[in-house]
Amino acid sequence: MTSITPCLWFNGRAEEAAELYVSLFPDSKILSVSRYPEGTPMPAGEAMTVDFQVAGQPIQILNGGPHFQLDEAFSLSVTVDGGQSEVDRLWDALIEGGGAPSQCGWLKDRFGVSWQIVPAEMIRLQSDPDPEVVGRVMQAMLTMQKLIVSDLEAAARG
Template identity: 45%
Template structure:
């Protein structure tokens, strides 16, 4: 079944590899139908994988092997809310340890260039704190981090 709304991610030629990685890394994720090109196209030849249907954390996606014309940018990212440091570390390490790259403030990129925000819930809660000074301390602590350190955010929030 084709969902009403699907996120389409453009890949060079490895959408299937990315979909398999996401399915193995995140819960409620799976690889669905794989469609092969019926004819040559700008990014490939007839018979090559053209699209891959998959889900990431329950979100329907379509991977399109369109060639190198449109690279991924931070203008799109998956934001993953984590419950604790162990979950934060697990996702971060899976992405970065599989050829990805660290960035700032909980952001990283996988080896296909897709951006991810691995965001502990305590960080989001800190930003919503009615004590704006506590929210600011948590924000300032986050600004010094790559992977988010849950204990450091909690300590900053407490002051």
């Protein structure tokens, strides 16, 4: 069987990041940690790879050093059931400690990983058969950093 697992290149703090991510989502756990042996470019005992699941999705972090940087070209998109309070909980936890909000539901966490926190209501509103509703919702979204469900619903109503 073939499987695909996203691999994120980090420069340190791989275990800390994985521990944060698995703490935020149900059906999440660290599966394994491999460590650098003596005689490699990284300190012996430091995490080389961390394999984990976030909401059932396998992810790997490679602690490979400063050669490559994460950027917004790759993001983890989270569809959030549970309304605004769940959007707020995830948003706040991911930007805590040095993360930064961006636009349209995007943020970058303190490790440099980009996330999209998308309330399920946004997906429902974007699927409305009325193109004017979809346009109003899109225009409202473009003015936001964190997506605000009540504002999106108000835009849909006109």
